[in-house]
Amino acid sequence: MPHDLLSPSRRTFLGGLLGASLAAGLTSCAGNSRSTEIAFHQSKPEVIPYFRELIAEFNQATPGVRAVHDSSSGLSAGFARGNPPDLGCLNYNYEIVRFHERGAFSDLADLAPEARIDPSIQALVDQYPTYPGRTSVIPYSMMAAAVLFNEEIFAEHDLEIPETYSEFIEVCEVLQDAGVPPIYSTYADPWTVAQGLVDYSVGGAIDVAEFLTRLRELGPEAGPDASVSFSQVLREPLEKMLEIAAYSQPGAASRGYGDGNVAFARGEAAMYLQGPWALTEIATINPDAPVGIFPLPMTEDPEDLQVRVNLDLALWIPEASPHQPQARELLRFLIAPEVADTYNEDNLAFGVREDAPEVTDPRLQYLQTYVDRAAFYQGISQAIPRTIPFENYAQGIVTGQSLEQTLRTLDEDWARLARR
């Protein structure tokens, strides 16, 4: 499962605390006088074994440094104790942003020439609050998400990939008339609503980054009646989203992510609004599932088409780390083209270097042109501090709660957060 989607900290928090204290106890005992031990934090579940091998390789090639792979400690607890990992390699989301914006990460500007990050991808970091004057976060891997569709079902009904909103609705109508559920939705898992329906609808219709910048500028003045607000800006895209959501299979309200993967893999619906992480699951269930991907059209202009991206992995070194040079050494090992490119190819991700090779997976090739043109946005759901239960709000909207009321609550929550 995708690690940015799960709010992993809730369930792993206590375990993490325990693990962290155990780990801290162990490392202090295991002092090898020759080599410096550094903690490498990487917890995306699907790639833990991959990085374990990579770290072993690094340790062999680098005398004097011993990296320890930590995939379970609580990050917050580490920072709170002043004992964060030496190098972090995690999804870049709001949980990390709060450390970044408070200057908890050291400046890596001198490594930038070596990393050669594509400027449009580095810009994704700056769409969230940053710490002025520093390059604290180096992107490592980017994932692109859009509408997954069943190529066979589309071919059976002579359907083309829709490029405008009305074409999309037309596709849904044709499928519905033919008795095929157009979209498989999984409302029981709130994150799937937020990252699929909501993010695609909003990202396809408005400039998410610009909206958020204007909203943040308002500070405590924000609110439902302010000059920029969720109520005004998101209302239209989300009304369209509800029109789209109406084409979901019956009983969507009690279906979860796992149900969705199984049903889509078996061809029970024509489309599925999920990210590339679901591709692996779908392939496990049905290796021959004919899956294609296209961006959700939200306007009448094909030029507006964009895909949703997220920095699936990004690297940073905490200021509090006493082993800056060693942590940088490991960072440079990881960003070496042969290491980074292999990782991205193996994990259905896009490279972040200016000269990164194109994706080879046939399903992802649908999205390559959008990534090349930087026709992408970061989902709105990822830019809202988690203390506001945005995913739950998203679930509420699609299961019948008032859109207007929910947006109002969201505006008030946002303002309340800005005031304290």
Place this chain on the structure above:
Amino acid sequence: MTTSTIKTSTDATASPPQAPAEPPPRRQRTRRVERVYLWFLLPVLVLFTLAITTPALMGIFYSFTDSVGFGEFEFVGLNNYLVMFSDPAILSAYGFTIGVALSTVILVNVVALALAIGLTSRIRAKTALRTIFVLPMVVSGIIIAFVFQFIFANTVPAAAQALQVGVLEESILANPNLAWISIVLVTTWQAVPQAMLIYIAGLMTVPRDVYEASAIDGASPLKQLRSITLPLISGFILINVIIGFKDFLSTYEIIVGLTDGGPGTATRSVAMTIFSGFEDGDYAYQMANSTIFFLITLTIALIQLRITRGNARI
């Protein structure tokens, strides 16, 4: 009891003429015994202080700051508390949590008492049945929640479809007005055994002859229940209600497994809002929330302590 055993042991060793010299060594011995008990207490005391008291005090301290859990912070006085009392998300979480705790407490006690009365009466296979009814107690809450999540999301709607029961065809987990019922039911399923055990213990304290006497006077079983059983175990009912209410206020894992606070925010409990503070830098604010929550449970605990003490005296 300790003193008496010590006394008999000294009596046994000391010969009668030396009896007047007895008090001083006895006091000494008593003191030594007490010190051993202190050593018994020490590890727990240290652990409790380190793991509970200190973090709790730190949490209360941070509730007056704008801390995000790390780094610098400033004192903001009562600001967190003031904002909190006007935060609909927190207020509705309190409303929901208290409502669920009250409904659960009633349901648990009715079911547990009925089972306890059944299991203390003259029926076959009493021990086997008691064991079966206690089983839910040993299964972890999150597992129970996931199992019931499957039942509510798949089994119940499928059965309702087959039996043409329209209302249940959509999972109640997906209905913002009904989802709370699933939480009450599952929490009850898990909590009944403990309450039942307390009731069984309570029913055993009621002397047989009272029932016999009332039977001779012609009291029906229902009358016996109302006029004898219930008054005589009223202390146990109170304990069960208060302990239960306090426990159900902090329901967390069952909600996470069943609805994760949804649909929408219909089933977000106080514990869940508090936890959100750790996830995203709302640390100080949610510390204020947990301080208030702590005061509420503390009050209930004090009431419970008072009642149980009063009971012990009777």
